[in-house]
Amino acid sequence: MDHIESFNPTISHYRREHAPNVRYLPSDVTISLMHQHFIEKFPESDRNYISYEYYRCKVKEKNISFAQLGHEECELCESFNFHEHKSKILPECDVCTIYTTHINKTKKARDLYKKQANTEFDEKNIFLSVDLQKVELSLKHQKKTYDFDDFAIAVGNANKSKVVVKKMEHSDFFLWKDYKAQQKLTKSTNRILLKDVVSVQVKRGKFILYIKRNYDEEYSEFNFLKKSVMKINGMPHPISLTKPRGILQEKRDSILQNLSQVLPANRKIFWENIPTC
Numbered sequence: 337m338d339h340i341e342s343f344n345p346t347i348s349h350y351r352r353e354h355a356p357n358v359r360y361l362p363s364d365v366t367i368s369l370m371h372q373h374f375i376e377k378f379p380e381s382d383r384n385y386i387s388y389e390y391y392r393c394k395v396k397e398k399n400i401s402f403a404q405l406g407h408e409e410c411e412l413c414e415s416f417n418f419h420e421h422k423s424k425i426l427p428e429c430d431v432c433t434i435y436t437t438h439i440n441k442t443k444k445a446r447d448l449y450k451k452q453a454n455t456e457f458d459e460k461n462i463f464l465s466v467d468l469q470k471v472e473l474s475l476k477h478q479k480k481t482y483d484f485d486d487f488a489i490a491v492g493n494a495n496k497s498k499v500v501v502k503k504m505e506h507s508d509f510f511l512w513k514d515y516k517a518q519q520k521l522t523k524s525t526n527r528i529l530l531k532d533v534v535s536v537q538v539k540r541g542k543f544i545l546y547i548k549r550n551y552d553e554e555y556s557e558f559n560f561l562k563k564s565v566m567k568i569n570g571m572p573h574p575i576s577l578t579k580p581r582g583i584l585q586e587k588r589d590s591i592l593q594n595l596s597q598v599l600p601a602n603r604k605i606f607w608e609n610i611p612t613c
Contacts, residue, residue, distance in 0.1 A: 339374050340391075345400045358399050358414050365402065367392050412438050441534060444551040470494040482599055483606035506581070510574035517562045528558060543567075582613035 345359035371391040378386075401414060416422060416435045425432040452463050474490040475481055481490060484503070492501045502508075521527075528547065537546035537555050543566040546555035565571040588610050595607070 339377070340370065340395055340398060340400070343370060345398070358401055358418075361400060361402050367395055370395070441551065445534065448551060482603040485606070506577045506579060509577045511577065512574045513572075515562050515565045515571060516560050520560055580611040582611035585612040588612055 343361055343365060345361050368388070371388050374386065374391065396418070399418060401417060412435065416431070419431055419435070421429055421432050425436060427433070449465055452465070455463075457463060471491055471494045474494040475487070478486065478490050478493070481487055488501050488503055492499050528549075532549045533547050534551055535548040535555075539546070543561055545558040545560075547558050548555055561571075588607065592604065592607055596604075599607070
């Protein structure tokens with residue numbers, strides 16, 4: 337229905353592989369409001385045909401959701417909103433099982449996040465958490481991001497300015513060699529997928545990782561390196577990059593040309609000085 341599209345549903349910045357076709361309307365727009373607007377705009381329409389339920393189904397068919405700024409759901413949750421078992425989760429359904437596992441992990445992750453946030457650690461123990469979605473929300477709230485400095489500001493604001501922002505230079509990146517033992521990975525009867533890992537523990541002086549797939553379980557060892565490097569000084573320190581990789585000259589010129597009417601004069605410096613290759 338063209339009337340639904342007149343409210344301009346848009347793709348959220350949370351668009352991911354699980355919900356590539358979901359579009360959003362602000363939370364202050366409701367289906368009831370949209371339907372009432374339709375009745376007022378087209379009073380000659382057959383109200384028995386264009387009923388509220390019919391209109392609601394058409395909105396659902398278009399994969400339109402309603403989100404409050406700063407409270408958007410993740411892609412897997414949004415995908416489940418359109419699942420046929422949304423109102424009643426079935427244990428034998430693979431989609432329901434994945435969703436239930438996701439929700440349980442999310443709750444436990446938040447509980448652990450709050451617990452560690454209020455814990456004082458010594459220099460020997462460091463706890464790190466990663467939340468890219470907070471950065472994305474910070475960028476959205478910032479509205480205008482012209483260059484890398486603006487991006488750094490958004491990162492700093494992602495956690496109420498409690499973030500120490502490290503602006504990485506090319507010398508902070510290294511040419512790592514691949515020292516994994518392919519034979520160990522091939523013979524492993526319990527393959528580890530990154531998407532299943534919820535926590536990683538690294539111990540100084542150890543050459544293995546300790547991982548968890550679930551927050552309730554104990555850490556398990558992940559031995560993946562060649563024996564020849566699993567010793568002190570066995571792994572040579574990697575060489576750092578000596579210069580930026582750069583982008584194509586044509587790409588930089590295209591960016592400057594396309595953004596010439598948008599960028600303030602003092603913000604073009606970053607783009608003009610991007611190294612080229």
